[in-house]
Amino acid sequence: xxxxVIEKIIQNHTQQDVxxxxxxxxxxxxxxxxDFGGPNVxxxxxxxxxxxxxEANKKTFFTFDLSVPACSLKYADNQQICxxxxxxxxxxxxxxxxxxxxxxxxxxxxxVSGSTVVGTDSHLNILGAVxxxxxGMGDVDITFAxxxxxxxxxxxxxxxxxxxxxxxxxxSAKDLTLFILRHLRTRKAALKAVEFYGEPAKNxxxxxxxxxxxxxxxMAGIIGFVPEVNDGFIKEVRGLSGxxxxxxxxxxxxxxAEEIEINVSGLTPQVAAPFQPTNVKDVSELQDVSIDSGFxxxxxxxxxxxxxxxxxxxxxxxxKQGVMLKIVPATRKVYSEILEQGxxxxxxxxxxxxxxxxxxxxAEGHIGxxxxxxxxxxxxxxxxxxxxxxxxxxxxxxxxxxxxxxxxRIASPEDL
Amino acid sequence: MSESEWTGRLWVLKNTSGKLIExxxxxxxxxxxxxxxxEISEMGAYALGNLEGWxxxxxxxxxxxxxxxxxxxxxxxxxxxxxxCFAALKISLIIAPSFGxxxxxxxxxxxxxxxQSPGIGKLxxxxxxCSGDRIKVNIQTGKARNLSSDDSFQMKPMSDVQRQIYxxxxxxxxxxxxxxx
Ligand code: SF4
Numbered sequence: 043x044x045x046x047v048i049e050k051i052i053q054n055h056t057q058q059d060v061x062x063x064x065x066x067x068x069x070x071x072x073x074x075x076x077d078f079g080g081p082n083v084x085x086x087x088x089x090x091x092x093x094x095x096x097e098a099n100k101k102t103f104f105t106f107d108l109s110v111p112a113c114s115l116k117y118a119d120n121q122q123i124c125x126x127x128x129x130x131x132x133x134x135x136x137x138x139x140x141x142x143x144x145x146x147x148x149x150x151x152x153x154v155s156g157s158t159v160v161g162t163d164s165h166l167n168i169l170g171a172v173x174x175x176x177x178g179m180g181d182v183d184i185t186f187a188x189x190x191x192x193x194x195x196x197x198x199x200x201x202x203x204x205x206x207x208x209x210x211x212x213x214s215a216k217d218l219t220l221f222i223l224r225h226l227r228t229r230k231a232a233l234k235a236v237e238f239y240g241e242p243a244k245n246x247x248x249x250x251x252x253x254x255x256x257x258x259x260x261m262a263g264i265i266g267f268v269p270e271v272n273d274g275f276i277k278e279v280r281g282l283s284g285x286x287x288x289x290x291x292x293x294x295x296x297x298x299a300e301e302i303e304i305n306v307s308g309l310t311p312q313v314a315a316p317f318q319p320t321n322v323k324d325v326s327e328l329q330d331v332s333i334d335s336g337f338x339x340x341x342x343x344x345x346x347x348x349x350x351x352x353x354x355x356x357x358x359x360x361x362k363q364g365v366m367l368k369i370v371p372a373t374r375k376v377y378s379e380i381l382e383q384g385x386x387x388x389x390x391x392x393x394x395x396x397x398x399x400x401x402x403x404x405a406e407g408h409i410g411x412x413x414x415x416x417x418x419x420x421x422x423x424x425x426x427x428x429x430x431x432x433x434x435x436x437x438x439x440x441x442x443x444x445x446x447x448x449x450x451r452i453a454s455p456e457d458l
Numbered sequence: 459m460s461e462s463e464w465t466g467r468l469w470v471l472k473n474t475s476g477k478l479i480e481x482x483x484x485x486x487x488x489x490x491x492x493x494x495x496x497e498i499s500e501m502g503a504y505a506l507g508n509l510e511g512w513x514x515x516x517x518x519x520x521x522x523x524x525x526x527x528x529x530x531x532x533x534x535x536x537x538x539x540x541x542x543c544f545a546a547l548k549i550s551l552i553i554a555p556s557f558g559x560x561x562x563x564x565x566x567x568x569x570x571x572x573x574q575s576p577g578i579g580k581l582x583x584x585x586x587x588c589s590g591d592r593i594k595v596n597i598q599t600g601k602a603r604n605l606s607s608d609d610s611f612q613m614k615p616m617s618d619v620q621r622q623i624y625x626x627x628x629x630x631x632x633x634x635x636x637x638x639x
Contacts, residue, residue: 058618065617090630180536180560182567182629189633194566194619233559 044293046200047267048235051175051290055158062199062299070101071157073187076143077106078405079162081120082181084127087188097191099132103152105143105161106136110400113408141373141399142341144168144176145252149375151283155290160187165341165423167258167265171251172279173290175265198235198264199299200292205240207307212455214351215250216343216421216439218242219257220312224322225304231263234299237292242306244270248278249345256342257423260319282375311454313419314437317427325442328452334433335418336367336447338394338440340404343421344372346379348440353385355444355455356392362450367394367443368409370402394447403430419446462621464550465594465605466524470582471512478528478554478579482509484540484561487532493539501539502546521548524595526578526587528554532561541565551595553613555579566620569628571597575613586611597621 045053045060053060055068075083087096096102104124112118121138128135136146144166147153155173159166162184169176179193187193203226209218222238236258246254251268258266269291279287311325338344338352349371361367369389371377377399380386389396395409402409404422412418412433421443425435436452445453471479488501489508495501506515525544531554532540541564544552553573557565565572573595581587591606600615616624626632 065619067619086630091633180563183563186567186629186633190636192636194623196562 044296046235046292046296046298047173047237047269047290048175048198048200048265049296050292051156051158052195052197054156060197062197065194065196067192068158068195070160070187070191070193072101072103072147072152072159073184073191074103074105074143074147074159074161074163075124075181075184075188076104076108076162077110077112077117077121077124078108079181079184080104080124083162083185083188084123086181086185087127090185091189094189096131096133096188101191102131102133102188103147104128104133104135105140105146106138107140107142107401108405109408110138110398112138138400139374139398141371141376142344142401144341145344145372148172149282149373151285154283154285155288160184160193165256165259167263168252168256168341170255170258170265170267171248172287173267177265198233200235200237200296201231202298202301203236203238204301204303205238205242206303206305207242209242209306209309213309213311214439214441215246215253217309217312218306219254220314220322220437221306221309222254222304223257223261223314223320224312226261226302227320228260228262230300230302231258231261233262233264235264236261236266238266238268239270243268245272246275247347248275248282249347251275252345253342253348257319260423311439311442313442313452314425316425316434316436319424319437325438325452325454328436329457331417331436331452332450333365333419333436333446333452334416335365335410335412336443337370337403337418337420337422337430338367338443339370339372339402340420340422341372341401342423343440344370344376344399346376346383346385348421349376349380349389350383350385352440352444353388355441355458356394356448357388359392359448359458361393361447365447365450366410367447368403369394369396370409371399373399419443419452462598463594463596464522464524465592466522466550467520468587468589468591468593469515469519469523469525470587470589471509471525471527472582473511476583478526478582479509480528481530481533482527483534484532484537484558485534487540488537488543490537493537495539498542498546500546501543505543505547516547519547519549522550523547524550524593525552526554526582527552528579529556530558531556532558532565534558536560536564538564538568541568541570545570551597553578553595566623567629569624569626569631571616571624573597573613573616578613581611
């Protein structure tokens with residue numbers, strides 16, 4: 043039997059025959075809970091299983107990233123509930139200083155090619171960037187995963203997306219991602235795995251893959267993979283986690299639900315307008331939109347490469363008077379890199395607000411919400427009404443957010 | 459102990475043109491105005507309470523009844539109440555061509571029987587399944603019979619995994635069973 047990438051991973055984690063539509067039991071390599079959902083997992087576990095141990099405490103983690111350090115009493119309580127439980131069960135906590143959980147799993151080598159990981163984070167499928175089957179689930183499912191090291195899953199169909207044409211260097215992974223979202227919307231990849239092919243996908247760096255795979259959630263997909271890799275990517279993964287990336291390819295004659303070609307030649311910067319991530323337009327269509335604030339970070343665009351790209355636009359320039367640009371590195375590791383590489387200084391001198399690593403403004407607050415009537419441009423992945431306060435949110439690349447904050451209106455770096 | 463064969467009276471959720479209603483979301487199933495209710499037995503009164511044309515469902519439903527709905531039943535939010543409200547009414551089974559992913563997980567995990575049956579829309583359109591008919595369904599084999607018309611058809615049976623969880627009485631109970639078995 044031939045298999046797509048997702049089918050191969052699942053087949054390696056189950057005794058049953060794997061084919062799309064089949065519901066199987068899958069063994070898990072890693073399970074996590076964060077400061078959202080984590081306390082519910084602890085409460086469920088204690089109610090159902092009392093003092094019994096978790097299945098493999100060395101492969102179980104808590105990752106705090108939403109409210110770090112806690113900015114409300116509720117989060118402070120919740121994090122403490124998790125810490126105390128972790129202490130009793132011998133579970134490691136990546137605490138409030140570490141950064142976004144999914145990124146920490148990649149950096150620490152917990153999420154590796156071919157592995158299975160579940161957690162209480164709806165963007166855990168970001169782990170597809172390193173070939174790991176990550177999946178966000180509810181607290182009942184994660185409690186069960188803590189107890190048994192297993193989960194059930196319906197094997198999804200796979201869609202093959204082939205990117206045709208060449209893209210200019212000035213076009214970022216976020217532009218490519220938003221452009222793909224513009225084509226697939228929430229229908230074509232819904233409840234399916236996606237494999238991205240073609241040179242523009244193959245050439246993506248680790249950060250670029252993270253950007254693309256993170257927004258498969260917004261495409262309503264299960265997970266995305268970029269099976270073809272480049273040497274730079276392999277080096278990056280090894281440098282970061284010490285782990286050698288194992289290639290993960292689909293069988294040649296694997297069968298797909300659909301094959302979709304997208305021509306990306308001539309792509310220009312893309313922006314998603316409120317209130318849907320799929321409401322994507324060319325940046326040139328939105329140049330009359332003035333903005334009050336910007337945000338650079340999140341699991342989609344919070345890596346060193348993203349902040350370097352923003353700094354390359356901001357260096358020697360100033361954020362426009364009256365505009366507030368908030369920057370949040372994804373992890374402590376990213377923070378140390380921007381410090382060592384001088385990126386932090388360039389950002390600071392351009393007048394941005396820079397915070398400690400985490401989900402930051404992407405989640406509810408911490409580094410600021412938008413008020414009623416406020417217009418923000420963000421590198422995040424969601425712009426649903428109310429997601430980051432009462433304001434309007436546009437989604438774009440770090441370069442576009444930086445340029446927009448310099449000019450006070452939606453702009454691309456070319457406009458400077 | 460759980461049964462593998464049910465006989466129940468049908469509720470076919472179709473629109474005026476005779477087609478199954480698609481994309482019924484969790485707000486139509488269980489409106490967010492009642493999310494504060496935590497006692498499962500109190501949730502039944504609000505089942506389908508926000509679905510146009512079916513607002514009196516809960517007062518007419520009887521224990522053992524079976525619901526047939528259109529594709530993507532339970533789309534939207536992750537609220538468990540949208541499953542529990544049917545359990546409260548002792549609805550025995552919900553059949554749809556497909557379910558919202560989270561809804562399906564919630565139902566399976568809580569041991570509430572749901573069947574995915576891709577061909578069911580056709581049977582409804584051909585008039586082979588109507589509200590009020592009594593049907594008999596075997597969740598192990600997928601064999602079903604309309605007792606009102608003596609018509610039989612084949613549905614997709616429950617997967618092994620789903621049946622194991624169902625028979626244990628939910629996901630948490632299944633974990634205990636795994637340990638002891
Ligand atoms: S950065 Fe935002 S989308 Fe990503 S994990 Fe954190 S809260 Fe979720």
